[in-house]
Amino acid sequence: MCRSEPAADAPKGGARLIVRSSPDIVHARQVARDLAINMGFPGSDVTRIASAISEIARNILDYAREGEIEFESIREGKALLITARDRGPGIPDVSLAMQYGYSSGSGLGVGLPGARWLMDDFTIESRPGKGTVVRMTKWLA
Amino acid sequence: MSPTEKSIGQAKGQGRSLRQPASKVRSALAITRTPSGTAHGDPFNRFSKRYLLAFQNYLLHPEEVFLQLAYELGRQAVAEGIGLLNLFRIHITAAERACSNDSEKLAAAGRFFMEALSPFEATHRGFRETNDKLAELNATLAKRNNELGAINFALKQEIEERKRTENALRQSKEHYRVLFNDARVMQDNLRHLSNRVLHVQEDERKRISRELHDEVGQALTAVNVHLTMARKAPETAHRQIGDAQKLLEQTMDSVHRFARELRPAMLDDLGLGAALRSYIKAFSERTRLPVRFDAVSIIEELGSDEKMVLYRVVQEGLTNVARHANATEASVTIRATRVAMRLELTDDGKAFSLEPKDGPPVQADQKRLGLLGMQERVRLVNGTLHIDSREGKGTTLRVDLPLPRQSA
Numbered sequence: 001m002c003r004s005e006p007a008a009d010a011p012k013g014g015a016r017l018i019v020r021s022s023p024d025i026v027h028a029r030q031v032a033r034d035l036a037i038n039m040g041f042p043g044s045d046v047t048r049i050a051s052a053i054s055e056i057a058r059n060i061l062d063y064a065r066e067g068e069i070e071f072e073s074i075r076e077g078k079a080l081l082i083t084a085r086d087r088g089p090g091i092p093d094v095s096l097a098m099q100y101g102y103s104s105g106s107g108l109g110v111g112l113p114g115a116r117w118l119m120d121d122f123t124i125e126s127r128p129g130k131g132t133v134v135r136m137t138k139w140l141a
Numbered sequence: 142m143s144p145t146e147k148s149i150g151q152a153k154g155q156g157r158s159l160r161q162p163a164s165k166v167r168s169a170l171a172i173t174r175t176p177s178g179t180a181h182g183d184p185f186n187r188f189s190k191r192y193l194l195a196f197q198n199y200l201l202h203p204e205e206v207f208l209q210l211a212y213e214l215g216r217q218a219v220a221e222g223i224g225l226l227n228l229f230r231i232h233i234t235a236a237e238r239a240c241s242n243d244s245e246k247l248a249a250a251g252r253f254f255m256e257a258l259s260p261f262e263a264t265h266r267g268f269r270e271t272n273d274k275l276a277e278l279n280a281t282l283a284k285r286n287n288e289l290g291a292i293n294f295a296l297k298q299e300i301e302e303r304k305r306t307e308n309a310l311r312q313s314k315e316h317y318r319v320l321f322n323d324a325r326v327m328q329d330n331l332r333h334l335s336n337r338v339l340h341v342q343e344d345e346r347k348r349i350s351r352e353l354h355d356e357v358g359q360a361l362t363a364v365n366v367h368l369t370m371a372r373k374a375p376e377t378a379h380r381q382i383g384d385a386q387k388l389l390e391q392t393m394d395s396v397h398r399f400a401r402e403l404r405p406a407m408l409d410d411l412g413l414g415a416a417l418r419s420y421i422k423a424f425s426e427r428t429r430l431p432v433r434f435d436a437v438s439i440i441e442e443l444g445s446d447e448k449m450v451l452y453r454v455v456q457e458g459l460t461n462v463a464r465h466a467n468a469t470e471a472s473v474t475i476r477a478t479r480v481a482m483r484l485e486l487t488d489d490g491k492a493f494s495l496e497p498k499d500g501p502p503v504q505a506d507q508k509r510l511g512l513l514g515m516q517e518r519v520r521l522v523n524g525t526l527h528i529d530s531r532e533g534k535g536t537t538l539r540v541d542l543p544l545p546r547q548s549a
Contacts, residue, residue, distance in 0.1 A: 023206075025209060026205050026206045026209050027205075029205050029208065029209055030205040033205065043252070043255065044255065047252075047255045047256055047258075047259055048259055048262070050208065050212070050256070051212050051256070051259035051260070051263070054209060054212050054213075113263075113267060114260065114263035114264070114267070115263075117262070117263045117266035117267060117270070118259060118262070118263055118266075
């Protein structure tokens, strides 16, 4: 199983990964899981975090082909912030894309909204031609 | 329980029941459809196999890649409509068989299953969110509905208001039309009355001049004859002069009567009571109709216009009685009530009616105009006039005038 190298300028208390292929998704999940367990998240939250990573990473692969995911422990270790960036075509209508059941590709329709429901805070910035930035946070209970 | 679920449930005792001859499983499954609409056919079968495989691999190699696979399987289950309970059944079957009493393996099984479940949780929250949005939409619609209803109501009220205004306008137009007509009728009456007054004046003058000519002229001629005879036959002079004097007295009476009819000076000099008494006495003698007269003394405190009106009413009233009523007796009384000076003229003749069939049209007309004249005079001194006439009970003419100030 090939793994991508951690990015050189990873932020402190976290990591930054490139996502270019399916194995990268698995790797990103693993990193997220380890970090979450270390931070003290319960098993169910760990699963939710990993699932959210799956969705975001899949989106990057499907639409932008390449992107990066960044992990950061914030608020003195009380929350995990995950940032996903890509320079893909962007989302023309973010609110439409965030509606449950909407899917522009052949996806299963869970997609981005699915990630939003599994996490606590969720923001998405996207402009056609300018790429997409997703920021999501899980808080320790 | 459907045959399919039964066969899966029996798996724990029969080993790998899902590896049964495909044909047997297929035929059993072909006739079944769960209420959720999922066909327990090949897709479900395939899914179960994939799940089992991934699950067993994870137990052997507990690595993230299989957890990822579990997530993907969960997603697929959501998309294909494989229900949560079915998924659980698939899992628990596999877990019981593979893990037995191995607690570590059981824990691993749990982790695997949890991954598979997260898409379900995601969609569950999605449903809730959609529900909330629907509720919001409903609330907005209800509010809009209410607003529309209120606007509708306001519109209806405005329409009704306009209709009411239109009605009011129409009614007032009608009202004005009626008033206009009434005014025209009054004008006509007034004109007739004026005409009539002029005619009556003229007729009156004619009558007086004729009567003067007839009675007085004849009487004076007769007096002349007597005087001539006295001169020619002196022996009869005493008798002739006596006759002449008698004639002259009668003539003077006539002249006085005429003068009184033209203008009852007695009203001003001797008062209303005396004037009325004198007129009524002459009337009774002339028409042979007994008339009783009774009046309180405070009538003398009335103004001269009021006195004139009462005199004329008695005059006109008694004339009518004599002309139309076929009465045998009449009475004139004037007394004071708490609020008015009341004149009552009653007769026991036939009932007073203004219908044209009451004698020839000319007479009825005269009567009507005479009444109109009386009414008008009475009104001018702020009084009221009523006629109470009943078949078999005679007629009462009643005039009420305001009491004189001093006696209030």
